[in-house]
Amino acid sequence: MTDSSLWQWQTWQEKPYLTCQLLASWPHGFFTQHFAPQTPETLVMALDPQAKVFRVKQVHGNTVLTPQEIAHEMHQGDSEAILPGADGVLSDQARQAVWVASADCTPALIGDVTTGQVAAVHAGWRGTAQRILPVTVQRFLTNGSQLADLRVALGPAISGEVYQVHRQVALAVGKSTQDPGDADLAEDVYLAGLMTLAEPPLLPDTKPDHYRLDVRCINQLQLTNLGLKPEQLSIAPYCTYKNPDHFFSYRRTGAKNVQWSGIVSL
Structure with missing residues (x-):
């Protein structure tokens, strides 16, 4: 937080x-x-x-x-x-x-x-x-x-507001928070899910195949997922x-x- x-x-x-x-x-x-x-x-x-x-x-x-x-x-x-x-x-x-x-x-x-x-x-x-x-x-x-x-x-x-990354980077980082039960989700569905969280680590970007990524929020998610x-x-x-x-x-x-x-x- x-x-x-x-x-x-x-x-x-x-x-x-x-x-x-x-x-x-x-x-x-x-x-x-x-x-x-x-x-x-x-x-x-x-x-x-x-x-x-x-x-x-x-x-x-x-x-x-x-x-x-x-x-x-x-x-x-x-x-x-x-x-x-x-x-x-x-x-x-x-x-x-x-x-x-x-x-x-x-x-x-x-x-x-x-x-x-x-x-x-x-x-x-x-x-x-x-x-x-x-x-x-x-x-x-x-x-x-x-x-x-x-x-x-x-x-x-x-x-995240200013860190523009390619879709593959967003996916690689985002999947580090993935619950085993979400392993079969389509990539687009999983990325969309990250953008709907209360403190979203991923934001949309105007450039095709790009996102805005907040690595700090990903780290926060990893830690809270640990307990x-x-x-x-x-x-x-x-x-x-x-x-x-x-x-x-x-x-x-x-x-x-x-x-x-x-x-x-x-």
């Missing part, structure tokens, strides 16, 4: 970044373009100067790694400077700062109010089609978390494309710039 009251602007180095009240227990932030070209190794000072930074090379998939797994893959590689390919980082100890970069894709920060464990996830349309957030939640559950203890904040991303309650989840009320004063947007400019989002485990 989108509840603007859960989101607050904070300031560090006289520059703005966002926090979400659902994650108030953890040092965290969705940083804006004003912090570029700073990296998490610097930005962590705004959250917890003693925390160790972990990130990955984002590849638009659904792989989620722990810091231990990141270290293992880097050790196995030809050079320890090469980060492993993944799109999510899940803490496995206290005071670990996990980070993802995004422009129009959805940055998701997740915390467990009981264990203190956290995750940072990059959910573009490809990763969302591969259900990266449910994959991350399952890793929490495997580690002993309870679904009711999770809190999820979906940060600034491109909104998360609406009060466990919040979507930032900001679109990267429509807010050039605060956020980079690849769709708006074509430039490969990113803003960072991070959270520190307890």
Whole structure:
């Protein structure tokens, strides 16, 4: 759900970044373009100067790694400077700062109010089609978390009103929310059904064979289908494309710039 009251602007180095009240227990932030070209190794000072930074090379998939797994893959590689390919980082100890970069894709920060464990996830349309957030939640559950203890904040991303995609992209992403009982529905019927939901993740477009897609709403559907309650989840009320004063947007400019989002485990 989108509840603007859960989101607050904070300031560090006289520059703005966002926090979400659902994650108030953890040092965290969705940083804006004003912090570029700073990296998490610097930005962590705004959250917890003693925390160790972990990130990955984002590849638009659904792989989620722990810091231990990141270290293992880097050790196995030809050079320890090469980060492993993944799109999510899940803490496995206290005071670990996990980070993802995004422009129009959805940055998701997740915390467990009981264990203190956290995750940072990059959910573009490809990763969302591969259900990266449910994959991350399952890793929490495997580690002993309870679904009711999770809190999820979906940060600034491109909104459905302005994100035009081809029909095949809409279908690939939309089907990630599909109930097994709907498997036999015709494609057009299924896409039409997504447009009739109370918070539709899919909107019509004037261009033939195209739609407007809200990836954030697809992620929300995936999570609520898992059993998360609406009060466990919040979507930032900001679109990267429509807010050039605060956020980079690849769709708006074509430039490969990113803003960072991070959270520190307890």
